[in-house]
Amino acid sequence: MTEKVLPYDRAVVPQEYGWSCGPAATQVVLNSRGIVVSETSLLAQIEAVENPGRGDDRDGTDYVGLIERVLDNIVPDASYTSVYLERDPATAAQKEALWTNLKRSIDGGFGVVMNWVAPPSNKPRGVKGSVSPRYSGGTTYHYVAAMGYDDNPAARAVWIADSGFQPQGYWISFDQCATLIPPKGYAFADVTPATGGPSTPTTPTPSADQVSVLAQVMSPSVVARDRFAALLPAVAQCLAECGCTTVERIAMWAAQIGTESGGLRYMEEIASGAEYEGRCSDLGNCQPGDGIRFKGRGPIQVTGRGHYTNLSQWAHGKGLVPTPTFFVDDPGQLASDRYGFIGVTWYWTTQRPMNDYADRRDIEGGSRAVNGTNPKTGRANGIDDRIGRYNRALAMGDALLTLTTTTGSGDITMSAAEELEAQSRGVFPPSDEQKRGGWPQPWRFVYSRFARPFNSIVKDAARGPWGRVQPDNTWQNGHTDSDEQTVTIGEQIAWRNEFSDGITRDHGDVMIELMEDLIARRKSAGQSTSPATDALKAAQKS
Incomplete structure (x- = not known):
């Protein structure tokens, strides 16, 4: 005591x-x-x-x-x-x-x-x-x-x-x-206790230049540098999935996300959400308590039961969440680092033609698409802040492009193994890749979701060795591919890591342990241990 x-x-x-x-x-x-x-x-x-x-x-x-x-x-x-x-x-x-x-x-x-x-x-x-x-x-x-x-x-x-x-x-x-x-x-x-408590695996730090670029493009912001470093992989992935691979598109993304989140400071609306109560027609808040329960969350402030419902269905279809009602059942997940940027990708790619606005450099139109029009001014809500952020981002030029990859931070932190299990529950139809002997999509997707240039990865000694000894005792450097989705797991870069239980495992050991755990879970639930294989066999018979 x-x-x-x-x-x-x-x-x-x-x-x-x-x-x-x-x-x-x-x-x-x-x-x-x-x-x-x-x-x-x-x-x-x-x-x-x-x-x-x-x-x-x-x-x-x-x-x-x-x-x-x-x-x-x-x-x-x-x-x-x-x-x-x-x-x-x-x-x-x-x-x-x-x-x-x-x-x-x-x-x-x-x-x-x-x-x-x-x-x-x-x-x-x-x-x-x-x-x-x-x-x-x-x-x-x-x-x-x-x-x-x-x-x-x-x-x-x-x-x-x-x-x-x-x-x-x-x-x-x-x-x-x-x-x-x-x-x-x-x-x-929300801090780690000053003393005591269990240790957690260390995630290698992204490059200093990238963190500086993210901090600059999100300014003004009071977010600490180490917080930007922690968010950088998710930002890079989100930019890629949003198709934001040009200066104009990244600048538009930064302007809208910067204003909505206070420079990545807030993942949840500050107000209680009570003002959204009863807005059934536009937000889908038709049940008592929906306003507070489905307040704005994530860097782009997804709001309302209707949007949470549509986002959940979309994310489940992409294999990003375990159930089609995920955010409806647990709205707070949308404010987490793990899931928050999924809401950005959904909104950016399905709800509004945001990249069209970006390509036209239409900051006024893009801002109205995100946060509506102020009836008093006839302009987008928060337009002055959005324009300021947009112009500062454009002025950074090609430096913005460094945000689309997160070199130097390892491939995937297997301490997030529960994500691997969650994303591999779905049933996926057979694909050409599977017919060539590749692994079922969810496993390879999770392992490869943070794609990085090999020349940067190989320098990460803390997660090495990046390669393997061949049967003739020669050393073969590890390798990756610009489209890692087409590289089977057995051919991806080998790595070893000491986990929180004190055991050092290479990637093969990790995959075997995770697969055995998943098989046991599916057996106990009366489910098929390999829906993808079942689907492939059925297709071959037809």
């Missing part, structure tokens, strides 16, 4: 104004990191996001996402993330996710900002000997900073720094804490 409370200066806890509990909670979180920012400064920064150009309206902080944006500016490496619990009470899954996120954030050295609603029947009650805070009789709407936890399974508790009510520091049971957040939200730092 662990009790952990982050250090902070108790003197900074009290809020200066009746409406500034949000900035006060934020100040405590930053103070714990040794970052001294005045409450007045934080108040101004939050209001600048909420009411740009209008100053302080003295009505408090509307939602926790505003605080997240300010924290992202000051501590971008913390990756603060907002979670909204719109339904009261929270589900058991939401409650456990809250506990996991709370511990993760505090173990990483960052406090959690919570937006509480305390009705007369549910005022905070002190535990572990703490004095209960002196809340008033009516319903209290208030921000606090969660700065510690006690993980005793019999009595989980949270340490609260409370800017508005004495004693301004107390323990509250986690169970009650979880009841005070709905229908509001909280912001936690």
Whole structure:
């Protein structure tokens, strides 16, 4: 059992104004990191996001996402993330996710900002000997900073720094804490704990030049450099799948994605999505709760049940997701690094002729296609930002073309083995490649999805050796192909890697283990162990 409370200066806890509990909670979180920012400064920064150009309206902080944006500016490496619990009470899954996120954030050295609603029947009650805070009789709407936890399974508790009510520091049971957040939200730092925790395989770093180009084309952005490096493979793949292989097309892509995501900062809309409730005809939000459930997600902000449904069906048909209702069943997946850019590819290639706009250098038309027309101006929403990003991208010229490959980062990180299993569930008809003895499409597709020039790959010593010894004891260099889909797995580059279980495997061992696991899964589910082979045999008989 662990009790952990982050250090902070108790003197900074009290809020200066009746409406500034949000900035006060934020100040405590930053103070714990040794970052001294005045409450007045934080108040101004939050209001600048909420009411740009209008100053302080003295009505408090509307939602926790505003605080997240300010924290992202000051501590971008913390990756603060907002979670909204719109339904009261929270589900058991939401409650456990809250506990996991709370511990993760505090173990990483960052406090959690919570937006509480305390009705007369549910005022905070002190535990572990703490004095209960002196809340008033009516319903209290208030921000606090969660700065510690006690993980005793019999009595989980949270340490609260409370800017508005004495004693301004107390323990509250986690169970009650979880009841005070709905229908509001909280912001936690999505970071790796400072100490402890399981190790994870290391992914080699993309080239410095490519990361610099991505950072430049996404500016202005507060995204940290290592975050751009992590996103680079997905960006390169998305650009290729969108057909964005010219300066004009990449510039259009960067302008639209840059504006929609804040320079790849946001994978989910900041607002709750409640404003989309009941929009059945245009967004397909015909069921209660659809507005919040199907809010904008992914770098291009796919929005609405109808679009989530169409995207799921399209992605499943491409073998990119395991079921035809994937994003409808689990909307949050669209905000993940793993699946977010699928939404971009779908929209870019099926919903609007985006490359036609790009080829004509029609930034106005392309912008309207992505985000509609502002009725007051007659121009696209956010057009000034889009034009600025577009012109800066065009000025970069051929440097943009380096984004279409991610040299130096290895072929595929097999730590993502679950992706391999998920993408190989579908039934694919026999193809000419299969008749020539190639592997079924899903396996080769996953192994080859991050195609790279061989001369760059071969320099990646950390994932070598890039080749093999032949029967006559001569060494043959590994090789790839510009169209890796036509190269069977047995002929692709050999590599060895030490996995998280401490075992070093070459690619053949990995494929055998994964295939045996998949066969066992399919047998237990009463499924064919090789739908592609069955289809091929059936075709040969006909």
